[in-house]
Amino acid sequence: MAKSNEPLTESYFYILLCLFNGPNHGYAIMQETATLTGGRVKIGAGTMYGAFTNLLKKEYIVEYSGVENEDRRKLYELTDLGREILQGEIQRLKQLTQNAIEVMSKEEDL
Structure with a gap:
């Protein structure tokens, strides 16, 4: 799996997430x-x-080359690299959350 050198911003995260199930x-x-x-x-x-x-430059997304939508807005889709980056970020966020739960639950045990 490809790894990003830096975490995604919230905007980038949600843009990639909103493209996960298809062009938009x-x-x-x-x-x-x-x-x-x-x-x-x-x-x-x-x-x-x-x-x-920026996401086009990083090759996380591309302009959708399929059937043009009716209102002629540009559509974008996730690349395989973009999908890997999104999945890596989700794993990173899961680990952060799990670490926080582990640390905070120890305090509750006191």
């Missing part, structure tokens, strides 16, 4: 992120398109 466009990703996080994380248009540029 920026506005839908912004809406889905807000829904998933109960409004805690809001990705603005400027952040979204800056993130798309």
Whole structure:
């Protein structure tokens, strides 16, 4: 599995997560992120398109080359590398959470 040298930002994490099940466009990703996080994380248009540029450079996503959607918005999809990076980040976050639970549960035992 490919490993990222640095953790993903929340915006990058949610963009990749929203592409996990298939191609999507920026506005839908912004809406889905807000829904998933109960409004805690809001990705603005400027952040979204800056993130798309960086994620394209890193080859975590590509422009979708399949059938064009009806409203002509650009669609993006996760690459195999992007999928590996997302899965690695999820494992990293699981370990962080597990470590916190272990440490904090010791205090409860006192």
